[in-house]
Amino acid sequence: MLSAMLGEAWHAMGANRMRTALTMLGMVIGVGSVVLMMAIGQGAQYAVAQTISTMGSNLYIVISGSTSTGGVRSGGGGGPTLTVADAEAIATLDGVLNVAPVHQGTQQIVHGPNNWSSTVVGTTPPYLEARAWTITDGYPFGESDVRSATRVALIGQTAATNLFGAEDPLGQTIRIRQSPFLVIGVLGKKGQNLDGRDQDDTVIIPLTTAQRKVFGNPFPGAVRLIMVQANSPESMPAVETSVTALLRQRHRLRDGQDNDFFLRNLAAAADSAAETTRVMSVLLGAIASVSLLVGGIGIMNIMLVSVTERTREIGIRLAIGARRKDILSQFLLEALMISVAGCLIGLVLGLGGALLVNSLTNMAIVVSGAAVLVAFGVAAGIGIFFGYYPAHRAAALDPIEALRHQ
Amino acid sequence: MTEPAIRVVGLGKSYATAAGDFPALKGVDLAIAAGEFVAIMGPSGSGKSTFMNLLGCLDTASCGDYFLTGRNVARLTGDELAAVRNQTIGFVFQGFNLLPRMSLEDNVALPLVYAGAERAARRAAARQQLARVGLADYAASLPSRISGGQQQRVAIARALVNSPRLLLADEPTGNLDSHTSEEIMRIFCDLNREGITVVLVTHENDIAAFAQRQVRFRDGLIVSDAPTPRTADAAC
Ligand SMILES: Nc1ncnc2c1ncn2[C@@H]1O[C@H](COP(=O)(O)OP(=O)(O)OP(=O)(O)O)[C@@H](O)[C@H]1O
Ligand SMILES: [Mg+2]
Numbered sequence A: 001m002l003s004a005m006l007g008e009a010w011h012a013m014g015a016n017r018m019r020t021a022l023t024m025l026g027m028v029i030g031v032g033s034v035v036l037m038m039a040i041g042q043g044a045q046y047a048v049a050q051t052i053s054t055m056g057s058n059l060y061i062v063i064s065g066s067t068s069t070g071g072v073r074s075g076g077g078g079g080p081t082l083t084v085a086d087a088e089a090i091a092t093l094d095g096v097l098n099v100a101p102v103h104q105g106t107q108q109i110v111h112g113p114n115n116w117s118s119t120v121v122g123t124t125p126p127y128l129e130a131r132a133w134t135i136t137d138g139y140p141f142g143e144s145d146v147r148s149a150t151r152v153a154l155i156g157q158t159a160a161t162n163l164f165g166a167e168d169p170l171g172q173t174i175r176i177r178q179s180p181f182l183v184i185g186v187l188g189k190k191g192q193n194l195d196g197r198d199q200d201d202t203v204i205i206p207l208t209t210a211q212r213k214v215f216g217n218p219f220p221g222a223v224r225l226i227m228v229q230a231n232s233p234e235s236m237p238a239v240e241t242s243v244t245a246l247l248r249q250r251h252r253l254r255d256g257q258d259n260d261f262f263l264r265n266l267a268a269a270a271d272s273a274a275e276t277t278r279v280m281s282v283l284l285g286a287i288a289s290v291s292l293l294v295g296g297i298g299i300m301n302i303m304l305v306s307v308t309e310r311t312r313e314i315g316i317r318l319a320i321g322a323r324r325k326d327i328l329s330q331f332l333l334e335a336l337m338i339s340v341a342g343c344l345i346g347l348v349l350g351l352g353g354a355l356l357v358n359s360l361t362n363m364a365i366v367v368s369g370a371a372v373l374v375a376f377g378v379a380a381g382i383g384i385f386f387g388y389y390p391a392h393r394a395a396a397l398d399p400i401e402a403l404r405h406q
Numbered sequence B: 001m002t003e004p005a006i007r008v009v010g011l012g013k014s015y016a017t018a019a020g021d022f023p024a025l026k027g028v029d030l031a032i033a034a035g036e037f038v039a040i041m042g043p044s045g046s047g048k049s050t051f052m053n054l055l056g057c058l059d060t061a062s063c064g065d066y067f068l069t070g071r072n073v074a075r076l077t078g079d080e081l082a083a084v085r086n087q088t089i090g091f092v093f094q095g096f097n098l099l100p101r102m103s104l105e106d107n108v109a110l111p112l113v114y115a116g117a118e119r120a121a122r123r124a125a126a127r128q129q130l131a132r133v134g135l136a137d138y139a140a141s142l143p144s145r146i147s148g149g150q151q152q153r154v155a156i157a158r159a160l161v162n163s164p165r166l167l168l169a170d171e172p173t174g175n176l177d178s179h180t181s182e183e184i185m186r187i188f189c190d191l192n193r194e195g196i197t198v199v200l201v202t203h204e205n206d207i208a209a210f211a212q213r214q215v216r217f218r219d220g221l222i223v224s225d226a227p228t229p230r231t232a233d234a235a236c
Helices: A002-015 A017-055 A084-091 A126-130 A143-147 A157-164 A207-214 A236-250 A266-309 A311-319 A324-361 A369-395 A399-404 B048-055 B078-088 B104-115 B119-132 B148-160 B178-193
Strands: A059-064 A096-111 A114-123 A135-138 A152-155 A173-176 A179-187 A202-206 A225-230 A261-265 B006-017 B020-032 B037-041 B063-068 B089-092 B166-170 B197-201 B213-218 B221-227
Touching (some): A084 A096, A143 A207, A152 A173, A157 A202, A173 A202, A225 A236, A236 A261, A266 A324, A311 B078, A324 B078, B020 B063, B020 B221, B037 B048, B048 B166, B104 B148, B148 B178, B178 B197
Parallel strands (some): A114 A202, B037 B197, B089 B166
Antiparallel strands (some): A059 A261, B006 B020, B213 B221
């Protein structure tokens, strides 16, 4: 019985190929765009999650502002308000895992005939821990290097490639602002940060060396930012409060006076970036779903036309013994076949499109089995939902009325 | 006395029209015994088709009772009616009513699909019926490829494929020339000789002459009911 009905549905679809193909096209476009959009959306989510995982967890950065009183800037030209001593004080607070004062800027770096502009980060050893940054080759510098301002450098992958090519940078000398630095370690790859900047285009040196030899700090002991890592996500609010209180006290800020620093929660920034991509992904899926809906309506439309056209056929079938449920399943099966076939083609095209986008734009693409299953289920559901009404109309026909048709 | 194949009592049918209810059948009493060959005659508009559609369970009566081999058809559910149309009755139309996109074999086998028969059984039965009406060689052809007389023979094969006890035909030769009509009537005669009850509507006396009994309708009522005079040598 089922095989006979499948054969008939196949026949009916073949009887009007152009129309079947066009109806199917609606489903093809619908499913194809859902699959493609979900692949792009989930790809974006994946990319952001990847980036966030390279950032380091539970991080705050404290950025120095300029001292100001009632809107009037004070203190020689608005120098940095944070100091290395502030960083040391923060390190003693409860819930704080790592603290690293940072002085960074873009510098031209020279090795032999090559030169390259990189971000030079002057900091202390806890920086690497806070950022969960590994050394793939060589070793990191220690506290003693910071104390004695040695000229050693850790080099990021991008900077290394541009300065050394295929050469091994370890043990070589690079020049920053005329000063020679010994490359003692190569940093692990991190990729882009949330702002899209290449994190591997970096050279990390001891803070003291940076201040004395590279940036020529006019405010000894002062830093532009301090990186603070809490020991857990739960302790972050407490750390935020205690760091703020500590710095206000150390900077002798009276009640009502604005902070002379900014505390930026990187985890929150990461969350909002993740949320943004999640919303984008849902939105893309929703827009694509509309085309799936339109495809479903197309099926309903064509099935209604088909039922009207085939009224006489339905009458004949009823006259020779078809039950109402036979007629119902016949038309339902036809709708289902169109939608499922359209879905399969759409799936293939959607996946092909995703691969194409991936190869053309380097955009991350994630195709989950769940997304494919959902698209398939939805298509089958649409076939049944939009096929049911026409099929029901067909099954409800009166035999003699149907036979008199035309 | 055994229960007749068909017994109708006060059977009536009104059509709802713009000008109000139109009574096409005004209370008909008739009994047809199993194995009979009955011709229904009468002028156009006298209610013959209306009556046949009721007999074929294609339409429902407005009043009166219809007993099909003793069963009151009005009491049957939709699925039971479908089963009656499928198993008990074979219906042959004036306009053949074959499905145009299906091969002759598939057309003939279609009632078996609804009877739930297996593919191999359907094929065998359809071929056997096609052979019986002399069209075994055309099994794979489409209806549009064969003549009207051949199409009617296919329609008869389809009506017979589930071995019904009752064959109803509404002007089966109405679209055919006299020679072809006679061929079709020969088939009906053969079937009747095999024991199938045949009821057919016709306008033509020489077609009606094949039947044993002639029932005349006029204005929705039976006006005469008599055996065919045994004179014509065209009869079975
Ligand atoms: N669906 C319908 N709606 C309204 N009136 C109808 C309908 N079908 C038939 N009639 C009317 O009922 C009457 C009987 O029709 P019926 O078709 O039974 O006649 P008939 O004897 O078969 O005629 P013919 O020899 O032309 O086929 C006619 O007057 C016809 O106009
Ligand atoms: Mg008629």
